[in-house]
Amino acid sequence: MLNQSLSPKRKRYEMTMKALMLVSAGLTAALVLFLLVYVLSQGIPNITWELLSTKPSYLTERIGILPDILNTVYIVLATLVIVLPLGVGAAIYLTEYASNKKMVALIEYAAETLSGIPSIIYGLVGMLLFSNSMGTCLMAGALTLVIMNLPTIMRTTQESLKTVPQSYREGAFGLGAGKWRVVRTVVLPGCVDGVITGCILSVGRILGESAALLFTAGFAHAVNGLITGLTAPGATLTVALYVYAKEQGEFGVAFAIAAILMVLTVIINFAATLVQKHFAKRRSI
Amino acid sequence: MSNIITVKDMNLWYGDHQALHNINIEIPEKSITAFIGPSGCGKSTFLKTLNRMNDLIPSVKITGDIRYNDADIFGKDVDVNSLRKEIGMVFQKPNPFPMSIYDNVAYGPRTHGITNKAQLDEIVERALRDAAIWDEVKDRLKKNALGMSGGQQQRLCIARALAVQPKILLMDEPTSALDPISTSRIEELVMELKNKYTIVMVTHNMQQALRVSDNTAFFLLGELVEFGKTDDIFSQPKDKRTEDYITGRFG
Numbered sequence: 001m002l003n004q005s006l007s008p009k010r011k012r013y014e015m016t017m018k019a020l021m022l023v024s025a026g027l028t029a030a031l032v033l034f035l036l037v038y039v040l041s042q043g044i045p046n047i048t049w050e051l052l053s054t055k056p057s058y059l060t061e062r063i064g065i066l067p068d069i070l071n072t073v074y075i076v077l078a079t080l081v082i083v084l085p086l087g088v089g090a091a092i093y094l095t096e097y098a099s100n101k102k103m104v105a106l107i108e109y110a111a112e113t114l115s116g117i118p119s120i121i122y123g124l125v126g127m128l129l130f131s132n133s134m135g136t137c138l139m140a141g142a143l144t145l146v147i148m149n150l151p152t153i154m155r156t157t158q159e160s161l162k163t164v165p166q167s168y169r170e171g172a173f174g175l176g177a178g179k180w181r182v183v184r185t186v187v188l189p190g191c192v193d194g195v196i197t198g199c200i201l202s203v204g205r206i207l208g209e210s211a212a213l214l215f216t217a218g219f220a221h222a223v224n225g226l227i228t229g230l231t232a233p234g235a236t237l238t239v240a241l242y243v244y245a246k247e248q249g250e251f252g253v254a255f256a257i258a259a260i261l262m263v264l265t266v267i268i269n270f271a272a273t274l275v276q277k278h279f280a281k282r283r284s285i
Numbered sequence: 286m287s288n289i290i291t292v293k294d295m296n297l298w299y300g301d302h303q304a305l306h307n308i309n310i311e312i313p314e315k316s317i318t319a320f321i322g323p324s325g326c327g328k329s330t331f332l333k334t335l336n337r338m339n340d341l342i343p344s345v346k347i348t349g350d351i352r353y354n355d356a357d358i359f360g361k362d363v364d365v366n367s368l369r370k371e372i373g374m375v376f377q378k379p380n381p382f383p384m385s386i387y388d389n390v391a392y393g394p395r396t397h398g399i400t401n402k403a404q405l406d407e408i409v410e411r412a413l414r415d416a417a418i419w420d421e422v423k424d425r426l427k428k429n430a431l432g433m434s435g436g437q438q439q440r441l442c443i444a445r446a447l448a449v450q451p452k453i454l455l456m457d458e459p460t461s462a463l464d465p466i467s468t469s470r471i472e473e474l475v476m477e478l479k480n481k482y483t484i485v486m487v488t489h490n491m492q493q494a495l496r497v498s499d500n501t502a503f504f505l506l507g508e509l510v511e512f513g514k515t516d517d518i519f520s521q522p523k524d525k526r527t528e529d530y531i532t533g534r535f536g
Contacts, residue, residue, distance in 0.1 A: 099343055167380035171442070174338065175393040175449055176370035185392070186382055 036262065043259025046252040056221050063244070063253050067221040071138060071234035074226055075217065076206050078142035079149060080199060086146070087153025088195055094154075095161040096183050108158075111151035122148045123215035131216045139230045141217025148212060149202040156201065160194020161187060193279035200272040207264055210238045219243055237261055289314040289453060289483050290335060295349030297330060297339070304330050306507045308349070312500075317475060317484045319494035319515065322504035323535070328487045329377075331504070332455050335485065336372035337365050353453075370397060373451035377458040379438035381430035381445070386422050389430045389441055393449035408448055415481075416444035417474050436467025440474065447482075454478065456486040460493065472497050491531060495519050503527045 006014070054064030098104050126144025134140050164187050172182040218233025221240070235243060237257050245254035290312040297305035305327045312318050320328040330339065337358060339345045351358045358368055370393075381389050390409045399405060409426070413419040418440040422433075430441055439459060446454060456475070460468040475484055476497055488494050494501050495515060502512040503524075511518060511527045522528040529535060 165380070167376065167378060168382055170338065170341070170374075170376060171380040171382065171445075172392070172396075173341065174336070174369055174374035174376070175396060175445065176366040176368075177392075177396045178366050181396055190383065 039255060039258045039262055042251075043255035043257075043262075046256035047259065051253070051256060055223050063250060065237065065240060065253070065257060067223045068235050068237045068240040068257070070223060070229060071217075072207065072236040072238075074229045074234075075138050075142050075145065075213075075236055076203055077226070078139060078230055079145040079206055080202065082142065083146045083149050083153055083202065084195070084199070087150050087198065088157050090150075091154045091157035091161060092183060092188075095158050096179070096187065108155075111154055114147075115151040115155070118211075119148060119209060120211040120215075123212035126212060127215040135231075136216065136218040136233045137231050138217050138234050141213045141236075142230070144212050144216045145206055145209060148209070149205060152202050152205065153195075153198040156194045156198030157191060158194075160191035160197075163194075164190035193275060196275050197272055200268055200275065204265060204268045207236075207261060207268075208238060209236075210242050213239050214242070287314050288312060289354060290485075291350075291352045291355075293350040293352075295331075295334070295347065295351060297327075297334060297348075298346045299342070300344040304507050305334075308509050310502060310509060310512055312483065312485060314483050315479055315481070316499040317479050317486060317497055319498035319501045320485070320487045320504060321489075321491055321494050321501060321530075322510075323530070324489075326504040327507040328502075328504040329457050332457055332485060332487050333374075335453075335455055336369050336374055338369075338374065340365060370449050371451055372453040372455060373446035373449060375439070375442050375446055375454065375456045375459050378462050379435055379442050381433070381438050381441050383429065383431055385427045386430050386433070386441060387426040390445050390448045393445060397449060412444040412448035413441075415447050415478070416440045417470070417477075418444060434467070436463050436470060439463060439467065439471060443471075443474065443478075447478075451482065453483045453485065456484065458487050458489055461489055468493075491519075503530060505530070 005011075050062070051064055052069070053066055054062065055067045056063045094104050094107060122144055126140060126147070130140035130143045131137075168186045168190065169182055172186045177185070213236055217236065217239070219235045219239060220233040221235060222232060224232055224234070238261065241254050241257040241261070244250040244257070288311040290310075292308055292310045295305060295308040296303060308331060320332060322328050333339050334347060334351065335353075335358075339347070347359070353368070353372065356363065382392065384392075387409055390412050391405050394405060394408050399408070410419065410423075413422060418437060421437060422441075430438065433441060439462075443454075443459075459475075460471050463471065472493065475486065478484060479499075486494075486498065498515045500513065501515040501518045503510045503518065503522075503526075505526055511522060511524045513523075518527060519531055522531065
């Protein structure tokens with residue numbers, strides 16, 4: 001019975017399924033590879049030192065993306081500075097303090113829904129909420145991104161807080177430590193990896209965001225310092241990519257930006273994996 | 286010998302389920318009191334009530350009177366953190382914090398405001414000596430505590446509890462996760478500690494209760510069936526249920 005080979009019909013079916021799976025796996029890999037090779041091959045030749053270190057000039061008709069790079073850095077910084085305390089604080093409250101479990105479940109559900117909303121809706125809301133009062137500026141864009149990334153930071157921190165063993169908390173409470181001391185000295189150090197992972201994911205999301213920023217942060221290409229930069233309109237790399245490709249037909253520049261963003265994304269994903277590995281190792285001693 | 290803890294007519298509920306029925310007990314100072322009984326009899330729950338660790342579980346409701354040195358532990362003016370400083374706890378599974386050996390022991394004193402380095406050094410050394418682990422760790426105080434063996438971790442947890450200079454040490458099956466050699470070391474340690482501290486210990490192991498304790502309380506189905514001198518409980522139990530349990534007829 002065990003030695004009996006499969007019926008020919010069954011065999012054909014098995015073979016077909018296997019082939020189909022191979023084809024779809026191959027197709028997926030090929031698509032990613034094609035995208036990567038295509039963007040990099042189109043983009044890298046267009047990346048010059050001049051492009052990276054100057055601002056666009058209408059007189060010389062040259063394009064430089066230095067302001068866009070700076071704007072991206074500013075908006076990432078501003079967003080993280082605001083969203084981190086908010087998101088981590090909310091997560092600590094929900095996991096460690098809140099006693100109304102129904103409320104916590106409701107908030108978690110809301111946060112999850114929030115992270116599924118198309119980003120252009122955030123842009124629309126951000127425009128009405130922030131840009132109308134403070135003008136179109138990087139800060140308005142950053143605040144919009146704060147709302148967008150709040151669920152990410154909150155949820156990753158929360159998940160990480162839940163992995164801190166209950167026995168640590170009991171041990172600390174048993175020594176007469178108050179709630180805040182337990183959280184600060186025993187719980188928070190155990191969830192640093194979650195916070196960092198959340199940050200890295202958020203940076204990735206901010207880099208890739210265009211729709212929410214089109215409405216709120218504007219399109220300017222001026223080189224500013226951090227403070228003036230935040231109060232002035234400005235385009236991030238992703239927004240600049242859209243503008244150069246769609247409105248000015250500068251596909252060389254667009255592909256150069258695309259290549260830069262792609263490399264950044266790879267670096268960010270790599271960093272996230274590294275952080276997680278590092279902390280997994282530290283935990284296992 | 287005076288009584289350091291007096292419990293009168295105590296009842297405890299987890300939601301609708303009553304886990305402890307009408308407990309009355311007086312625990313004498315500087316002695317070892319063992320709680321024995323089958324799983325789920327409420328002995329651990331009762332132990333955790335004594336330093337209000339059950340406060341951490343929202344559905345728990347307690348009635349009755351528990352006095353530590355004549356003070357009501359549920360009194361309005363009682364600070365639960367000070368209570369837990371006086372009544373320390375060692376848990377079933379060793380639970381050192383993921384920090385250095387030194388920082389583990391210094392955690393309690395630092396919590397209660399001691400920051401002076403020399404003073405901390407002294408407290409840490411004394412606690413580790415009292416827990417009979419100083420010689421094993423004195424050269425690696427800065428190493429992560431999670432790198433120690435289970436038995437060492439448990440003695441570290443005892444040292445950590447001793448470092449806040451409690452009057453009472455509650456031990457919730459402190460050797461159930463350990464090998465026989467570590468277990469006997471902890472037992473020896475506990476017997477030495479009773480010169481300075483009052484020890485209340487939950488144990489599954491009746492031999493252990495017989496070996497180390499002065500008094501034994503037998504719990505069954507949330508009731509305190511019998512409490513008395515350990516020798517009496519094991520040689521001439523008054524209650525039929527106690528006799529059946531210690532002779533191994535159930536449990």
